[in-house]
Amino acid sequence: MANNADIIKCCREKIEALLCGETPASVEIPDKVSPEAMELCHACNRLISAQQEAATFLAALANGNLEIDPPPRNQLISPFKQLHASLRHLVWQTSQIAAGNLEQQVDFLGELSTSFNKMIEALRQKQSIEDMLRYLSNHDPMTGLYNRLYFNEELARLDRSRQIPSSIIVADLNGLKQVNDSLGHESGDLLILAAAEIIRSGIRADDVAARIGGDEFAVILPFTRNDEAELVLSRIRKKEALHRETSDLQVFISYGLATAEQQGGMNEALKLADKRMYEEKTNNKSGMSHSLTSKKQKRKWRN
Amino acid sequence: MGTDSCCRFNWKQVGDIALGRPHLGPMMHLAVYRLMQYTLREAICARYGHDEASDLLRSAGLRAGEEFCANVLNSDQDFNGFVAELQEKLREMGVGILRIEKADMEKLNFTLTVGEDLDCSGLPVVGHTVCEYDEGFIAGVLGRYTGKAFEAKEVDCWATGERTCRFSVTLATADGADGK
Numbered sequence: 001m002a003n004n005a006d007i008i009k010c011c012r013e014k015i016e017a018l019l020c021g022e023t024p025a026s027v028e029i030p031d032k033v034s035p036e037a038m039e040l041c042h043a044c045n046r047l048i049s050a051q052q053e054a055a056t057f058l059a060a061l062a063n064g065n066l067e068i069d070p071p072p073r074n075q076l077i078s079p080f081k082q083l084h085a086s087l088r089h090l091v092w093q094t095s096q097i098a099a100g101n102l103e104q105q106v107d108f109l110g111e112l113s114t115s116f117n118k119m120i121e122a123l124r125q126k127q128s129i130e131d132m133l134r135y136l137s138n139h140d141p142m143t144g145l146y147n148r149l150y151f152n153e154e155l156a157r158l159d160r161s162r163q164i165p166s167s168i169i170v171a172d173l174n175g176l177k178q179v180n181d182s183l184g185h186e187s188g189d190l191l192i193l194a195a196a197e198i199i200r201s202g203i204r205a206d207d208v209a210a211r212i213g214g215d216e217f218a219v220i221l222p223f224t225r226n227d228e229a230e231l232v233l234s235r236i237r238k239k240e241a242l243h244r245e246t247s248d249l250q251v252f253i254s255y256g257l258a259t260a261e262q263q264g265g266m267n268e269a270l271k272l273a274d275k276r277m278y279e280e281k282t283n284n285k286s287g288m289s290h291s292l293t294s295k296k297q298k299r300k301w302r303n
Numbered sequence: 304m305g306t307d308s309c310c311r312f313n314w315k316q317v318g319d320i321a322l323g324r325p326h327l328g329p330m331m332h333l334a335v336y337r338l339m340q341y342t343l344r345e346a347i348c349a350r351y352g353h354d355e356a357s358d359l360l361r362s363a364g365l366r367a368g369e370e371f372c373a374n375v376l377n378s379d380q381d382f383n384g385f386v387a388e389l390q391e392k393l394r395e396m397g398v399g400i401l402r403i404e405k406a407d408m409e410k411l412n413f414t415l416t417v418g419e420d421l422d423c424s425g426l427p428v429v430g431h432t433v434c435e436y437d438e439g440f441i442a443g444v445l446g447r448y449t450g451k452a453f454e455a456k457e458v459d460c461w462a463t464g465e466r467t468c469r470f471s472v473t474l475a476t477a478d479g480a481d482g483k
Binding site for chain 1: 344383384386388390394400402403404405406416418428458463464465466467471
């Protein structure tokens with residue numbers, strides 16, 4: 001029978017070694033030992049084992065290595081397991097933020113939560129400003145349609161792509177100068193806004209409508225055959241006619257349509273659509289009028 | 304086996320809490336919820352055995368998750384927005400603190416944790432996981448959102464000695480427990 005006092009001394013030394021940060025070997029349990037001493041040895045060995053596995057995990061955690069899973073069923077390091085889970089979530093959140101997702105928020109991590117959430121808020125504000133600047137750089141501020149810069153970029157992009165055939169509609173507002181000269185620029189602006197709305201309401205979701213000049217508009221119709229583009233143009237013309245019926249503001253627009261059948265043909269299509277628009281404008285010259293007064297008192301404007 | 308129409312859960316069964324509890328409001332002590340869940344578990348376990356009890360709790364959680372998603376969450380948003388709203392609602396309603404550790408959007412595999420979990424946080428360590436209802440709930444929420452069947456498996460639990468519940472979520476296999 002092993003001496004209980006020796007076993008107690010051995011276990012005490014092991015525990016003291018643990019408290020000094022050392023990793024002691026397990027207690028060797030003698031063959032003949034009292035049940036109480038046996039239990040003490042086993043408990044001491046469980047403690048040594050738990051500390052050993054905890055040490056590996058904690059060292060990895062201290063070094064920022066979150067890939068090492070915490071040892072299961074180990075109660076010694078419960079708070080560190082919580083921290084480990086929180087840090088893993090933070091890593092995921094950070095990767096999400098890097099990917100542009102600013103929906104993240106950190107809770108229940110004290111000052112880290114506060115700082116992280118402030119950072120997110122700052123990034124949201126920055127993104128909001130960037131979005132605004134991007135919008136302003138791509139859009140005509142008056143009509144909300146795309147601007148000439150965006151139109152040119154889209155035209156070039158389409159030229160490089162294989163979205164063939166693609167079509168272009170060029171639209172020119174008749175009589176804007178006369179309205180500006182006789183009724184003032186505010187009235188002219190109303191005319192431009194009405195024309196923009198007519199075009200916007202007639203096109204499809206994937207079409208790109210832009211104001212490319214003072215009274216000039218253009219629509220890019222990606223991946224659209226000529227006959228399909230004709231249908232879109234017909235719808236725009238109907239919207240225009242309906243607008244004249246329902247509004248005192250008499251808007252007349254001349255259109256030209258062309259289709260690029262081959263890759264790289266968008267600029268040629270644009271020129272052809274422009275030419276056709278001018279032909280239509282010339283043909284319709286005699287019948288154009290605009291009015292900001294009642295239709296019964298139409299004022300005639302030559303275009 | 305189908306569900307009798309008289310037993311089919313309907314969100315109206317949650318009731319008009321504001322009308323019904325003008326003084327006590329929507330909150331109650333967590334002990335009451337656990338009292339119900341664990342006595343119910345005991346009753347099912349006594350009649351059908353442990354495994355069947357686990358399956359039934361998982362099935363109930365699945366229905367709860369589906370209905371929760373349909374009636375509380377907005378499914379018409381992208382995944383990030385959806386998760387953010389889910390996190391917010393679970394926190395607001397005191398269900399737990401949902402955190403995502405990993406998300407593979409191509410394979411639709413997720414590792415997520417629920418801290419301060421409604422079902423198990425603070426329980427004595429019993430050596431096995433106890434959050435089958437949560438497993439079903441998570442599968443139900445994601446299933447309703449994506450239109451696909453999911454299986455959530457709890458790999459760590461307060462009751463196994465961890466301090467946060469961790470779930471591995473994958474698309475359900477043909478013979479999976481969920482998505483039946």
